[in-house]
Amino acid sequence: MGRMKFGLFKEERKMKKRVREDPTTTGAKLLNIRRQGLEPQFVGNRIPGEQQKCVNLGSDVDVNIVLARISHGTSEDEVLQSLLSDPACDSIQISDNFVNRVLYRFKDDWKSALGAFRWAQSRPNYKPSPELYDKLVDILGKMKKMEKMRSLLDEMHADHLISLNTIAKAMRRFAGAREWKEAVRIFDELGKFGLEKNTESMNLLLDTLCKENRVQQAREIFYELKLHIPPNANTFNIFVHGWCKFNRVEEAYWTIQEMKGSGCCPCVISYSTIIKSYCQQFNFQKVYELLNEMQGEGCVPNVVTFTTIMCFLTKSGAFEEALKIAERMKSVGCKPDTLFYNALIHTLGMAHRLQEATRVLKVEMPRNGVQPNTSTYNTIIAMFCHHLQEERAEEFLRDLESSPFCKPDVQTYFPLLKLSFKVGKADEFLKKLLNDIVNKHHLSLDLSSYALLIHGLCRANKCEWAYLIFEDMVRQEITPRYKTCSVLLQEIKQKNMYEAADKIELFMKKMKAA
Known part of the structure; x- marks a missing residue:
């Protein structure tokens, strides 16, 4: 059938990257010219939402200037210096919206995010909003740069920028880095930040711990805190979700009873969470009992x-x-x-x-x-x-x-x-x-679809076609399963396609070595 054009070939993806980095008319034309050769229907019949995407890219010309000046893997100080020394960056008008877009682009690159943030800070007549500091806290925590995150929190504290939202992000990232005791310490220091230990902040801590499978620790902390801080329905729902996630559904059910004893009414979400857990155990007798209990208490499912x-x-x-x-x-x-x-x-x-x-x-x-x-x-x-x-x-x-x-x-x-x-x-x-x-709906095949095609074509004695699909799959940088390679290799050898067999064997060796 000839070489199939599944998704976008590597050359076109490079073109798309150039458009992202330089979304000018020239960049867009390059992509359209490539598409006219690859997919004639694509340009004239743009898929829903793509035109809007191009408009958004066009509005990021100033962000792309910053991106172009930063080399991947450099330190945050090198990023800062490269931006400070570039005249093109001096012409950029700094605003919260601009910094927000920069941080979004660098959400998985903490060095560039921190360096660009420091550069924006250094510009005259500009001070980042507390919300932007919070975003940077989240990026550093997500990348497990806890010392950098602590330093930023200290800086924010000195400028009175820490809010409960900041605390929530920091606690979540500490817990996610398996430093749950640090998350508790942050809560203990709320007074230092000018914040109050109340039901809302307590729930943030308990929710953070429960989502990181520290339900038992959260429970112990709750028993201490409830002597001074009154729980609400959300407090108990946090534990219902936590116990269910931890596959201790009976504990979740008794939390419902404790909730009633504390004068809080279980809601449909409380019951539905436990019902889902019983469903996952295929314990439908308990499901029906809980369903009847809900309706008996006027809590309509x-x-x-x-x-x-x-x-x-x-x-x-x-x-x-x-x-x-x-x-x-x-x-x-x-x-x-x-x-x-x-x-x-x-x-x-x-x-x-x-x-x-x-x-x-x-x-x-x-x-x-x-x-x-x-x-x-x-x-x-x-x-x-x-x-x-x-x-x-x-x-x-x-x-x-x-x-x-x-x-x-x-x-x-x-x-x-x-x-x-x-x-x-x-x-x-x-x-x-x-x-x-590919050509009518402009969709790209996923791993499962590629595997289905290769296995199916091999069974149908069409391994030449299957090999073309394998080549395209690799070109799309989608790694085939080892079993798929093995099945294809066996069929290819039977057809005496020696060059193709050598390529597949080399690919399989690289997979094993990786």
Whole structure:
């Protein structure tokens, strides 16, 4: 079939990088010229949102000047000096908006972020806002540069810039770096920063610890603090989430009882969190008990609660029981949303009730004013593909393509690609699908899609085509699974494609050495 043009080739990605770094008319023209040779339809039929992206890039010309002056891997001091010594940087008008955009670009490069921040600080008549300091705190903490973060906190403290938001970011980053005791110390020093130890700040600390799986430590700290700081419903919900995340659902349930004893009313989120945990254990007896308890206390389950239960019942194979959940939901007056309908369509498909699933999309959703999304169509397309009903699957694909609400994504095509191999149509039908993915919808294949194609083509005795796809995959810098390489190599050797076999073997050696 010739060399496939999956996604953007390496040369075009370089062009795109040049446009990001120099989003001028010239840079944009270079990319468009390349696209005209690669994908003629692409320029005239820009994908949704891309035009806006180009506009945003154009507004970042001043940021790109800074980016161009910074070499990757240099220290923050070298970054500062390079910007101070460059006349082009002197002409940039510094504002909070500008610094915010610079920090966003350097969110994964703490040296450049800190150096550029110091350069902005040095400019006359400019002082960064406290919110920008907070962003820098977050970047340093995210990169595990805790000493740098501490120094910045000291600097902020000296200038009276520390807020509760600063404290929240610092505590989260300390806990994320496994320095949870430092997070507690920051809380203990709130008074030094002019902040109050109250329910809000206590909840921030407890939430930080629970999210980092330090629920037991959070619990011990809570027992000390509650003598002086009154808890609220959110305090207990933090522990409900924490215990459930730690897979100690019984502790979460007893937290609900403790919550009631403290005069706080559990909300639908409290119960739904525990219900989800019982669902994950497939303990549906407990699920129903808790559902009844909720309704008995006047806490009406919401659409998320019912959707969760339905999904896990379907996963357990209890399709009819899952469909009863839909009826129970209607009986309490809970209105369905798109995610609920997606789950319902999936359940009906698994129960081999395809006509009813179709009716949900075609009749029930429009009647209730609920708009489908891409996942809705993906679910029903996958359902018909699973039942080898190619024409029905293509019918809904056409509906999705013409929908004013959503468009296909890579996941839309995965079951269709799989179906093409199942029904023995690894020729024209597959070529059409790939052409639609790349040239019609301008989508890039992911790892799973590439693997599916290579394995499927090898089974269909089309290893030459599979090798072209393998080459393109590597060119896109998507690393194939070792098993995929092994399967392809075996087929290639049988066809006496020695040069291709040598390349695959070399690639596999590099994978092992990495």
